[in-house]
Amino acid sequence: MTRLGFVVNPIAGMGGRVGLKGTDGMVAEARERGAEPRAPDRAREAIEAFLGREPDATIVTAEAPMGADAVREAGGDPQVVYSPEADAYTETSSQDTSAAVEAILDAGVDLVCFVGGDGTAVDVAEVINAVGSDTPMLGVPAGVKIYSAVFGVTPADAGRVAATFDDVEPREVNDIDEAAYREGTVRSELKAVVRVPVTRSVQSGKQLARGTIDTVAAGYARGIEDGRTYVFGPGGTVGSIESELDIDASPLGVDVWRDGSVLVRDGSEDEILESIESPTTVVVSPIGGQGFIFGRGNHQLSPAVLGRADEIDVVASDEKLDALDVLRVDIDDAELAESLRGWQEVRTGRFTTRLIKVE
Template structure:
């Protein structure tokens, strides 16, 4: 019988929807909770484990107390036991994650499954290294590391393939993390912290977030000029994060939040660096709202990576017809035929929007690409 280690960081991603751009540190967690942030990693872990629920006779789980794994294992009725380590019951920390990883390494788990973001991956990598295969359930704000499934369901599918005895490669993948303080000041500083061995199956495991910026300034100017020309009066435009969308704000001559979501109406700034609740409230005041998002280089995500402020509730309210995706053709070609990824946090919404979507790639230039 296969033994799966399960570590859930219950506070991972808690700062995303309220615009804090991270969850590292007690102060940020307390600030996020004070702003009304909701814990999401348990729900995302549930999505992943649901995929293997019918195979429970093939594995047992070694996990942590309470929110760090025990509650979910009990909910599914899985056979599980708890690690022998001094783990906090609430307000868990990076130290708790490292203690849990060490206990699972000592116990000799076959595969370590964890839910979190780059900070969680970094903590686990510091203990595990390449000693045990691992795979992450994406639940954080910033996910640049290549150790996560492209969605929680994708992570579940990789685990399922392993449990079913299918051929699953194991390859080294990078663990990368950002400096959150610099991130909040619109500076992207990613550092390589090590490598872990990750099961690979199809296109279920995400690539490392590509750093750097291509010299495609003329293409971005064309895209920005076209979008600004098409802007209608009295329509609210939500400009998503990233350097691609920054070109639109530059074209309008407006101040831009590189790593946040800004709101524009009648070519004027009506909101800066807005949280999920602020966006939902502001959008309800307009007859039409359009969200402009870019494609994450190397991975293909349009939702769920760095723009959690665009919540499932807001996306339901907008509808797929009010989404504008922008990208250079070079970035799309680099996906090598892989679809764009929607990881909104609501699997039913992701499924409903799957199929194809138009991408603006230049001045009056569009392509159609698959969306998974």
């Protein structure tokens, strides 16, 4: 019978929608800005998918808010091996994650499944390597930074993979400097190599290389419409469009612009919603190597924001698209996510476009 190790970082991803680009050391500020936890719902979704395929499995976990609550809500009966001092209203720490993972490994499991982002992945990987375990690990995406190649594409995908995988391979765990990230610099560092289930439902690592995008920017700028609100997502490709329009862009934030004026720079979800007026276009570029257009590094572009847009434009160089089989979305609104799936036209040059499927 399968024994699944399960641990949740309950504060993962709280900084995303409020524009903090991460939660490391920023939980208090995130809460002051009105951030709500997203990890608990994603944890429950993953466990529901897992139990749908392995109803008799044993789930070894930490007490609430680090896993047991999500298992119970999903209809499971958790085996609790660690209890954090923090409760649902206080902040757990990376030390709690490490202690929980060590206790889970001591109990004997077939897989360590964690809910969080790259920082949580590092904590889990460091414990696995430190104790010399060959137990594989798998991430349920909940953080803002999700560049490592150890995460399921969606929470449900992670749950299904945890229940059905039959092979593993070495994958990289990377993390970035959040302080530098908030200033617009992606500074990635390899932290560990771990064993991860092999399937298309586990994302690849993010490619940080930047292709030639001048013609994409020039072509897009030619089609700007007067009276339309443009919500520009993060990243170098979209940033080049903003530069073409003489916008002082926030390289890794979300900007709102209309008729030559920047209405919001590096905005939170609430600031974006307050500034946009119809008609509205959201402009994004997929993450290289992964293909995500929503749900990785741009949580400010929430379902509420996307619901206010009448157009979504995707831009990318041919080099970036050549490395992608599909585009992906991972947002907390199943109906909206489904509406975004299908064939998407992507601008790839001054006059050229390509069709690629969104899954």
